[in-house]
Amino acid sequence: MDEEEQFVECFTHGKQQATYVCQHIVQSLRDGNPRGFWSAKSEPGNERSDSWCNACEDKVNSTDGEWNGESEEFAGVTLLCGACYDRAKEMNRTN
Numbered sequence: 001m002d003e004e005e006q007f008v009e010c011f012t013h014g015k016q017q018a019t020y021v022c023q024h025i026v027q028s029l030r031d032g033n034p035r036g037f038w039s040a041k042s043e044p045g046n047e048r049s050d051s052w053c054n055a056c057e058d059k060v061n062s063t064d065g066e067w068n069g070e071s072e073e074f075a076g077v078t079l080l081c082g083a084c085y086d087r088a089k090e091m092n093r094t095n
Contacts, residue, residue, distance in 0.1 A: 010081035019085040022052040023076030029088050037092035048085050050077070053092065 008018040028035050036054030043049070052060075052075055059071045080088065 008079060008081050010084060013081050013083035016081035016083050017048060017085075019048045019080045019082055020050045020077050021080055021085065021088060022056045023078050024053040024055055025051060025088050025092060026078045026080065028053070028092055029084065032091075034092045034094050037089050048082055051085070051089065 006018055007015050010016050024035050025037065027033075036057065037051055038053070038057045039049040039051040041049065056071065056075045059074050060067055063071055
């Protein structure tokens, strides 16, 4: 991925790191309801790993811990800026 593809322009926060979370975590930012926060193993230098909620974790666990088409569709992976990700992580970890 080239440098420009690693960033997103957020209406609120400006140019930020591009991050990916499930649609349910995005919904928590809209409605204020925490849904849990699980993350993939972080890569060196990236503290904002792909992340998902409790419901997505349950869905993956129901398929022997493997992501597949059904669990990926359920997750509805969505792009967030790094600052929105940090806010979502803090809010959802309280669940």
